[in-house]
Amino acid sequence: MDDDLTPIRRQYLEIKEKYPHALLFFRLGDFYETFDADAETASRELDIVLTSRNVAKGSRIPMAGIPYHAAETYIGRLIQRGYHVAVCDQVGEPINGLMPRRVTRVITPGTVVEPGMLSPTRNNYLACPVVQGRRIAVAFVDITTGEFRVTEFETDDAVHAVREELTRLGPAEVLLPEGADFYPEGPGARTAWPVWRFEAGRCEQALLHHFESASLEGFGLAKRSAAVCAAGVLLQYLQETQPAALEIIREIGTYSRSEFMILDPATRRGLELTETLRTGDEKGSLLGVLDLTVTPMGGRLLRQWILQPLLDLGKIHMRQAEVQAFFDAGLSRTAFRQSLHGLDDLERLANRIGSGNAVPRDLAALRDSISNLPKVAEAIDGLTIEKGQALRAPDLCADLLDLLHQALPDDPPATLSQTGVIRPLYSEELDRVVEGAREAREWIAGLETKEKSRTGIKTLRVGYNKIFGYYIEVSRGQVQSVPENYIRKQTLVNGERYITPEMKEYETRVLSAEEQIREIESRLFRDLCTRIGARRNLLLETARIIAELDCVSALAEVAGKHDYVRPEVVEEEVLDIREGRHPVVERFLSGERFVPNDLTLEEGEIIRVITGPNMSGKSTYLRQAALLCLMAQIGSFVPAHSAKVGLVDRIFTRIGAQDEIHAGQSTFMVEMVETANILHHATGRSLLIFDEVGRGTSTYDGVSIAWAMIEFIHNHPRLRARTLFATHYHELIRLASMLPGVRNYNVSVAEERGTVVFLHRIVPGGADRSYGIHVAQMAGMPRPTIARAKEILGELESGAGGGKIEMGQPAQLQLFADATPLMDELNALDLSSMTPLEALSKLFSWQKKYGSRS
Numbered sequence: 001m002d003d004d005l006t007p008i009r010r011q012y013l014e015i016k017e018k019y020p021h022a023l024l025f026f027r028l029g030d031f032y033e034t035f036d037a038d039a040e041t042a043s044r045e046l047d048i049v050l051t052s053r054n055v056a057k058g059s060r061i062p063m064a065g066i067p068y069h070a071a072e073t074y075i076g077r078l079i080q081r082g083y084h085v086a087v088c089d090q091v092g093e094p095i096n097g098l099m100p101r102r103v104t105r106v107i108t109p110g111t112v113v114e115p116g117m118l119s120p121t122r123n124n125y126l127a128c129p130v131v132q133g134r135r136i137a138v139a140f141v142d143i144t145t146g147e148f149r150v151t152e153f154e155t156d157d158a159v160h161a162v163r164e165e166l167t168r169l170g171p172a173e174v175l176l177p178e179g180a181d182f183y184p185e186g187p188g189a190r191t192a193w194p195v196w197r198f199e200a201g202r203c204e205q206a207l208l209h210h211f212e213s214a215s216l217e218g219f220g221l222a223k224r225s226a227a228v229c230a231a232g233v234l235l236q237y238l239q240e241t242q243p244a245a246l247e248i249i250r251e252i253g254t255y256s257r258s259e260f261m262i263l264d265p266a267t268r269r270g271l272e273l274t275e276t277l278r279t280g281d282e283k284g285s286l287l288g289v290l291d292l293t294v295t296p297m298g299g300r301l302l303r304q305w306i307l308q309p310l311l312d313l314g315k316i317h318m319r320q321a322e323v324q325a326f327f328d329a330g331l332s333r334t335a336f337r338q339s340l341h342g343l344d345d346l347e348r349l350a351n352r353i354g355s356g357n358a359v360p361r362d363l364a365a366l367r368d369s370i371s372n373l374p375k376v377a378e379a380i381d382g383l384t385i386e387k388g389q390a391l392r393a394p395d396l397c398a399d400l401l402d403l404l405h406q407a408l409p410d411d412p413p414a415t416l417s418q419t420g421v422i423r424p425l426y427s428e429e430l431d432r433v434v435e436g437a438r439e440a441r442e443w444i445a446g447l448e449t450k451e452k453s454r455t456g457i458k459t460l461r462v463g464y465n466k467i468f469g470y471y472i473e474v475s476r477g478q479v480q481s482v483p484e485n486y487i488r489k490q491t492l493v494n495g496e497r498y499i500t501p502e503m504k505e506y507e508t509r510v511l512s513a514e515e516q517i518r519e520i521e522s523r524l525f526r527d528l529c530t531r532i533g534a535r536r537n538l539l540l541e542t543a544r545i546i547a548e549l550d551c552v553s554a555l556a557e558v559a560g561k562h563d564y565v566r567p568e569v570v571e572e573e574v575l576d577i578r579e580g581r582h583p584v585v586e587r588f589l590s591g592e593r594f595v596p597n598d599l600t601l602e603e604g605e606i607i608r609v610i611t612g613p614n615m616s617g618k619s620t621y622l623r624q625a626a627l628l629c630l631m632a633q634i635g636s637f638v639p640a641h642s643a644k645v646g647l648v649d650r651i652f653t654r655i656g657a658q659d660e661i662h663a664g665q666s667t668f669m670v671e672m673v674e675t676a677n678i679l680h681h682a683t684g685r686s687l688l689i690f691d692e693v694g695r696g697t698s699t700y701d702g703v704s705i706a707w708a709m710i711e712f713i714h715n716h717p718r719l720r721a722r723t724l725f726a727t728h729y730h731e732l733i734r735l736a737s738m739l740p741g742v743r744n745y746n747v748s749v750a751e752e753r754g755t756v757v758f759l760h761r762i763v764p765g766g767a768d769r770s771y772g773i774h775v776a777q778m779a780g781m782p783r784p785t786i787a788r789a790k791e792i793l794g795e796l797e798s799g800a801g802g803g804k805i806e807m808g809q810p811a812q813l814q815l816f817a818d819a820t821p822l823m824d825e826l827n828a829l830d831l832s833s834m835t836p837l838e839a840l841s842k843l844f845s846w847q848k849k850y851g852s853r854s
């Protein structure tokens, strides 16, 4: 390092060297400064001024800074754009004029704790996938809630399995070994970490050390080397970035993917479970419809429930029973939900307090939440909900509540930088200092009157400014009357300012008392947090129960409001839905009423092929079936007259190119990759939804692929899964006469005097017409175009022998066959020598010649 550098520059470079991948926020007085390339990035991303600073003789470097109190907002923005921020604070007293500084935490998307940077209703997961040959593990942690879990399983297709699991989680950040290629796409900001961090021994040590345990046996992790690595890497990463967060991670849970229905990314997207395809909004998704939860922890849990429907009948029935209890007791439900409004985010509060990140307002929020718990318990008193028992314990958290009432004022300041954090009478020591400060302040307040009468100077005034502190001001005409003990400090145009030693002494008392108060208060506050943190498990358990009850009562509320029924969920592979409705579409129809449809698979029926015109309701029917099964397995009631659902192990959906065009995923290749995945992974227990598969290619290819798929599903002994197949290829209707498990259905259409009405009703039989021209008309195509299209259609139909266009005689070919003379003329044109006007007149003549032929 250059010897000419200023000491502070040298300090900066030493620290920065350890955090090459993060933007270093370097505390300088009231600012966090960034330097060099970091400053350029910060200035660009945050739109702040780029200045420069002298660091050695004749050497200036770029610098950009933000006021320390606004750091949260700025850091939030950087994190959102995928940057990491290392926060370097001043610690202790200056040594030889240089403030010691240390990085106190590194903020990354997965390690954020600031409430302002988090979504209240989403978990903020940091995840780590590990691939060891066929064995895969995924570990994840949410340091705002303390949840830490890991799973390990075998697979042939690591890329697929990793993406599937991470899509379910939706992590904010994913840790990957440098150079890893097994997670090319999917949610979460990627952080590449050195490969040595993933070494088995190091990871095992990290786990054993953290949990102060001698063996991994007790965690269910013995011989699970992939899982140990994944979890160990997360602990190491937290050690580096947020050591305080380790404090709140008290346990690790393993989970098995076989506990939950697997939803691959395409299905999750296609069914619009948590966000819509088009806009990515929660509104318009299944979650948007079901999420009537009141508390943030309830909101987070419901999202988890929707993304991991249950496979265990017992658990499903238990949730159903709880929903039923709330469903039946409308009044209690309302009272309960009302009472939840009095609760803050208990889970995150408990963890912020436990990990030393809390501010005084957090404790007040905890106090208010705890004092509302009895009301919550009371509201469910009459209900038979076993879980509620825990809330009814009369002295639940009562000791904490007492403590908080005694220690905190009603409305404490937001941060520790202000005084008034602790209530009087809580600490004698504090009260003494506060009393001393009050006395001193009173003495100063009385000084003006006292001095006026002592000196007889009417214009005497006591004032305060930042430079001199307190002073006594006397106007020019009276200066001769000032007493001996006044010391002149400043001369003004029309007067003089003085101080007295006594006054300065009181001033010092006031100022030092404030310093002392802050010091004592923050000590008492930390102590309070430690005592509450010790009861963290109780608080978390309470939060967990409330979250669950919040979810089931929300599901009951939806069911009550929108006329849902309790589905019968059974082991057998049945599907019998009477008058089912699409939970989202039925809510967003304007004017029209939603037409309910049955979906009763008969004995022996495996595949239902649904034909019908565009816009008639095929896609809606398909998705409705999938959503109802899914809802049944999260324990929810369903929009139907009645429903019997056999457990589904996975829902697979393949939604045609056109329907997904907005997601920018319209290539035929994507479609085929996903279809292949379904055919490889589905089981007899799965539910398969195919919507217009093959649309992304030519008609021949499309029909052939669809045809072969249906045969495959129908005949493969592993598959024979419940399948719904919507298509506009009428050719597929023929399959029903060849394969016993295939049935045809279509969407009924009413025709009246040339206009067509879609009835949205699914009825047995194949459709015979496609009504595409009708849809074009609805879409507002110019009238002459519609008329002309009708003519052409009539011609084609009669040309093809009346009725359907058979395979082998596709419409396009016919059109071109008819148009051969036109093609010849077209080919004969020399475009390079034509003027636009000539071209136009040529078109005009063609229109006359060919345009009105029939």
Ligand code: ADP
Binding pocket: 585, 589, 592, 593, 594, 595, 596, 597, 612, 613, 614, 615, 616, 617, 618, 619, 620, 621, 760, 761
């Ligand atoms: P398709 O897949 O056949 O092209 P969609 O399922 O996309 O048709 O439905 C088109 C529109 O028709 C939907 O957006 C909705 O407005 C309406 N629709 C569909 N099903 C129903 C129904 N059962 N009742 C009322 N309206 C429906």
Ligand code: MG
Binding pocket: 615, 618, 619, 620, 659, 691, 692
């Ligand atoms: Mg459709």
